[in-house]
Amino acid sequence: MREQAFHAFFEAHHVTLARLAYLLTGDTTAADDLAADALTEVWRHWDRVAAADDPAAYAKGIVANLARNWIRRQGRARRGLDLLGFPRSRPAPDVPAVLDVRSALRRLPYRRRACVVLRYAFDLPEQEVADILGISVGTVKSQTSRGAKQLADLLEDLRLPDQLGGWEVAR
Amino acid sequence: MNDDFLRSELRNALSEHTPDRTAMLNRMAANRAATPSPRGRRLRLAGAAAAVTTVLGLGGVAQWALAGEHEPAPPAAPPPATAPAITSPTPRPSKSSPTPTPSRTSSPSTSPPAATTTEVRGHPGDTQVEKGTLWSDGSVVADGRSRVTLKAKTALTSLDLILRIEPATGLTTGKVNSPDPRVNATLTRDGNALLYRFTLAKGQTLPSGTYVFTATYKGDITDRDAAQDTYEAFADTTVDDENKRLHIYGNYFPTD
Incomplete structure (x- = not known):
């Protein structure tokens, strides 16, 4: 019974969860790993998950947590390399003219990024985003609006050429 | 857009x-x-x-x-990186007799030592003087005056710092002054310890900077051994829009 129910849950949600992890981390391989780890947690606590109002939201919350931990580990590993004096490829100091959405997202602080992704890419209501991230609705509102603004600024170069029909944009 | x-x-x-x-x-x-x-x-x-x-x-x-080769990523947050513990400090923080064994009977004013339920952090070998954006150091400035310096690289939204002078046998309470009007200072006796507590008022923010907190005490301060004195602080700060809980603890031995 339990295994069957879980298996159905896996089939219904593994793509969504992996895609969420993908937008949060920007890393294809890590995304699948994190989603799989989150699903393992779901399986471990299946009784609790199944009893939750929204099992899918519960799973998304786990993904969001694991993604944040993963990003922190990456940061620590990078700092470690710096300390050891290993050179690492740094992005050019001036912002490249065109950013894709993924690299633009990566520049947002984590919570803003999570809010923007859940609100805009997944189209979830504010209350649900608040439940997933374990923060207040007010915080979701402010983080989303700041994040959207920041992302929009970063992406400006993507849109302007289309908008202006090829006219050279003086800036 | x-x-x-x-x-x-x-x-x-x-x-x-x-x-x-x-x-x-x-x-x-x-x-x-x-x-x-x-x-x-x-x-x-x-x-x-x-x-x-x-x-x-x-x-x-x-x-x-x-x-199976993959790391089975633990769901829990990885353990925090702890600051290197100061082990076996040789210098004494104050002029002290080699075996300071103050007799309990000489302090009738003190209440019997309360059953300490919470662990006292900060003794030599058990220190974490730096965490995140918060750095600390304790020193004995003079007989009867101990000082903790906090350097906050980011503004603190909460702070609860306790300087613990223990044993306080033969000590009479001195005074405690706050280094900042937003920080309340209190002095209490807990068992055989003097607690100098500095608390940031609720809703207030302490800007980044260096703050010095001093505990003064009187009484049998000559030749008092400060080796068991400790301090401990909890603080909150915001880094990248995320709240960070900071916990530091240490003692008054010089760090070399």
């Missing part, structure tokens, strides 16, 4: 990724094999092979084995 544009860009980015279902199943099998289900021992006995076959069906064993 409007919301619709962001929405469509993000949705496009979302659909860029098609997860590798088999890889996910394999990783889950590896995870499940690595740690037994908290629900029962039967599954643990069934072991890795059973976990793979019963749940997943497909997925090559070879791939599963490969997946």
